[in-house]
Amino acid sequence: MTLTATTDLEVAELLRAEEEFQASTLRLIPSENYVSPAVLAASGSVLQNKYSEGYPGRRYYEGNQIVDRVERLAAERATRLFGVDHANVQPYSGSPANLAIYLAFAEPGDTILGMGLPMGGHLTHGWDVSATGRWFRGIRYGVGQDGRIDLDQVRDLALAERPKIIFCGGTAIPRTIDFAAFGEIARECGALLAADISHIAGLVVGGVHPSPVGHAPVIMTTTHKTLRGPRGAMLLCDADRAKAIDRAVFPGLQGGPHDHTTAAIAVALGEAARPEFADYARAVVDNAKALADRLLELGYDLVSGGTDTHLILIDLTTTGIGGKPAAKALDRAGIVANYNTVPFDTRKPFDPSGVRIGTPAVTTRGLGTADMITIADWIDRVIRTGDEERVRGEVAELMAAHPAPGLPA
Numbered sequence: 001m002t003l004t005a006t007t008d009l010e011v012a013e014l015l016r017a018e019e020e021f022q023a024s025t026l027r028l029i030p031s032e033n034y035v036s037p038a039v040l041a042a043s044g045s046v047l048q049n050k051y052s053e054g055y056p057g058r059r060y061y062e063g064n065q066i067v068d069r070v071e072r073l074a075a076e077r078a079t080r081l082f083g084v085d086h087a088n089v090q091p092y093s094g095s096p097a098n099l100a101i102y103l104a105f106a107e108p109g110d111t112i113l114g115m116g117l118p119m120g121g122h123l124t125h126g127w128d129v130s131a132t133g134r135w136f137r138g139i140r141y142g143v144g145q146d147g148r149i150d151l152d153q154v155r156d157l158a159l160a161e162r163p164k165i166i167f168c169g170g171t172a173i174p175r176t177i178d179f180a181a182f183g184e185i186a187r188e189c190g191a192l193l194a195a196d197i198s199h200i201a202g203l204v205v206g207g208v209h210p211s212p213v214g215h216a217p218v219i220m221t222t223t224h225k226t227l228r229g230p231r232g233a234m235l236l237c238d239a240d241r242a243k244a245i246d247r248a249v250f251p252g253l254q255g256g257p258h259d260h261t262t263a264a265i266a267v268a269l270g271e272a273a274r275p276e277f278a279d280y281a282r283a284v285v286d287n288a289k290a291l292a293d294r295l296l297e298l299g300y301d302l303v304s305g306g307t308d309t310h311l312i313l314i315d316l317t318t319t320g321i322g323g324k325p326a327a328k329a330l331d332r333a334g335i336v337a338n339y340n341t342v343p344f345d346t347r348k349p350f351d352p353s354g355v356r357i358g359t360p361a362v363t364t365r366g367l368g369t370a371d372m373i374t375i376a377d378w379i380d381r382v383i384r385t386g387d388e389e390r391v392r393g394e395v396a397e398l399m400a401a402h403p404a405p406g407l408p409a
């Protein structure tokens, strides 16, 4: 059954409006995507009606015969797809999944090394305002003047500070992450390396970004970004750490898992195991490179000078235009992006110099490299000449020709 005017007029109207908004706009938020109708169906299924604290075969509730099979299936698909010993598919989302890593392998007050938030890291890698920065001693590494992760700095900090855990991965990293180098540093200083591949999990599965497996004994990923699943997360690890991870997720941090999400994760992992998904991942990166190349031609500065991944960080410092007014102008033109700090930002964090864009969602809608030229030109027209209204019309026209999965055409 779908939500209609007779069941709840107010919410039905809001959902209809959101569908129309998503259908007609161009989404360049690098952490967003469109899930398939099958993923949508699983997450809107009768598994909403369950409680299943515990793990398959070891539940605190009766009536989980089928739920056990759903969770085992999701975990099996995850271990096979990523090539790991163990997968915990219960974390509610990426932030609580990272918290489980702390709970499993560190004590409050321990030193944690992570990428600084303004450099492209995530809040949960020990940043001040996060619980992880308040309850642990967060030390931060960043990028060099070339915009690439400064591995010498990572090594120096690791050897000087002897962190319990080193996090690699982040939210605004346009370049390939050298998991092997991080693994070596972690071994040298006796830290646990946790790879947070939330942004790039789909690229890893699709074979267009190296895998952290073999370098990071613990891996966290959200399931809703390039992996194109429901909102949720997974923890992947070697056999030695399976028990500690499971205990940290439940009963350490969470109660009942969201079984509807588990089913949807299973569906998404099934989709990601198909050969077409590797084509998708390749197209995401090809599109990002085409978009970056055109922006460079148009005279824009990009952090690190380009991209190896799905993500581009435009540095507007030399244009004198703030990232926030630029992102708001793009939004009015139907191009959804977000303002972001750039490394060594000269502006304030709430009004930074960068705009962060990415290609996972537009690639899911079937746009190709020729369309990326068009998109770069639109971005330029909006930012430099304020041509919002005409661009809005052209965006709507292109998007109408490329319906998204799960949205009414």
Ligand SMILES: *Cc1c(COP(=O)(O)O)cnc(C)c1O
Residues within 6 Å of the ligand: 031, 093, 094, 095, 096, 098, 121, 122, 124, 169, 170, 171, 196, 197, 198, 199, 222, 232
């Ligand atoms: C998105 C993200 C998270 C957090 O995920 P939520 O589901 O938003 O809590 C953690 N780490 C990285 C690197 C991310 O990109």
